[in-house]
Amino acid sequence: MNEIPLKDRMKIPRHTMGAQAPEVRVGNFKEVNLGYSPEMALEEAQRCLECKDAPCSQSCPVHVRIPQFITRIVAGDNLGAVDTILQDNLLPAVCGRVCPQETLCESKCVLGKKGKPVAIGNLERFSADSTAEIRKERVEKVTAKPTGKKVALIGSGPASLACAGDLARMGNEVTVYEALHAYGGVLVFGIPEFRLPKSIVEFEVRSLQQLGVRFEKNVIIGKTITINELFKDYGVSAIFIGAGAGLPNFLGIPGEELIGIYSANELLTRVNLMKAYQKEAITPVLDFKGKAVAVFGGGNTAMDSARTALRMGAAKVYIIYRRTAEEMPARREEVVHAEEEGVEFAFLASPLEFIGDDKGWLKSVRLQCMELGEPDASGRRRPVVIEGSEYVLDINMAVIAIGNGANPLLRDSPGLEFTNRYTLEVNPETLETTTPGVFAGGDIVTGGATVISAMGAGRRAARSINQYLLSH
């Protein structure tokens, strides 16, 4: 129990997590944030007021019991803390790192009204990291009676991982099918090592395997095996689609086929999944050394791309965004990190055309300036062109990080219905698609969103699937 009087708790300053120095970390791919020491974690945990109504918990998509887990840290019971989180969130080490806490749990922290909110994300990360060794030794066994039912999950990203864990614990036989050669979806091909070490994802996958979840790589549902065959030939009773949003959007301006222009997905896939940052890797990545790189977009992926380019040796990296810093969807922490590392921001600028040399290599981009007008449907002020403001910026490379469309590979599957954005139509309550017994969640339903919301959807789908299995 926290015995510090409430008044004094409020006097403890929020602990900032240590990080590699900017000039050091741009030279490596190691994790930037260094985590809390046990002392820092204890003090940070002591700041929590343990509110009864827990507004933090209410604003978490999976309703992690936040005051309860923080209380365990105060008591020195880190394992108890992580176990409390695990009741609601299967991936604490991941979410502690990549969740946008500032707009979710921490935004509702009572301490935030006058000062800084409790660093819930940092504490979540601490509770997971400080117990990793113990948890590695601990093999969870399913206690539920086997149902004899088989469930297939499509994709191995956060939605499927969360769904798989719950379904396995309910006693089902669960198989996760992944098209790529590594498990974790966006956690392995998208988010860079310096923000989310791959060993963490491997650990989570291994835990699920120990729980009895089967993982099959190199299987693309809709091509290698169809949904229909899963039901008919594989004896599957229900299916969860967590195929994500992986189809990169391009700008649709002239010159996008020039060499030196990557989608963020391509750059990040080459560097993360194919490990192009390691000297012995075979998959090549264009030479960034000494180059000027423009990254288009204002989200976390844009920040990841810019910071990856720096680490690959770029001399100058610009983030070009058509609105202002205020509207950027990226997490504040990522923007600050990028800025510290030397990324330059060009706000209110929009690309018109890429210009190449006679060998087809990118050499510059023509941009125009914008100003903010009336708010659009998203509530953000719409950028409006300033006439006659065009200019040319010399660059050697460009990365397009303006979001992804829904995975296209299931579009031909009979029985599934899609929205005009090619996301899947689902019953908002049950997450069941238009095909009975087929459920879906995560980015394939919402379009590009967060790891935690995908996980939340995976868990909700698991409950619906369980209901469905009981009645079929």
Added chain:
Amino acid sequence: MSANCFPESLNLITDSATDESKLTVQVRSMYEIVEKTKIAPDIFQFKVSAPLVARKFQAGQFIVLRPLETSERIPLTIMKADKQAGTITLVVKAIGLSTLQLAGLKQGDQIYDLLGPLGHRSEIGKFGTVLIVGGGVGTAVSYAVAETLKAAGNRIISIIGARDKDFMILEDDFRKISDEIFVLTDDGSYGKKGFVTEELKELYLEGRKFDRVIAAGPLPMMRAVVNITREYNTPTIVSLNPIMVDGIGMCGGCRAVVDGRIVFVCVDGPEFDGHKVDFDSLMRRNNAYRDIEARKEHDCKIDKQIAAEQNA
């Protein structure tokens, strides 16, 4: 747990999938090389066990494989598939690091990763007379569609070409499915001397008419073919071979300009209306990594030497 959630269990290719007693003894089979033949200098034909891919394969589709855990992902068009035996046939020219690694594998070895079938199938119909133009390893790329079109009742005329006698591949396969065949080498060391495009031009000049042309080979060859067939208004399908990473629409690295629009060859193709393809930009894109590869290759001379010794 029963084994029928293993995608590569051999038994799944037949209806015996329900025979539990058989299935429980199955271990996960990887992608075993059941046959490897050197069909030309640096060109290998592999028969690989991949029952699920074989069962689903339709002419025109491709796979992405990684020979070793450390290799890059290589896209390869499937030449043919044996649904009964559960095998697919691939033809590979060992030119890059990863194709060299593949060439270094022997019969009985396992391919580390293999995903497919990917891309759209070829459009198959009864078109009438279809001319197949295959150059180099492209000959293998066009084989499946040629064979399927033949079976669909088309008259197949084939023009296959190679640098010289040593590099002529798949002639026997093409003879079996062609109503007429023209075999050429650049230097005249085998068949007729000349390029496949010269033969194509000659046939047109003779007054021959084709209802459709299928071209597969190096980009300059395909570009030359469509420039000729455009004059004669013959619908022409080309199979594109851009640089690819994932092969499932995720990276956009394989984008090409077709009809003024950007397409992803892996999920929108790999076959396109040849008259609408911007070959020039694609050729430039395909050279993007040449310098980097050359540098890496230099670093990996020893690997190459080992591979060469194993293939000797």
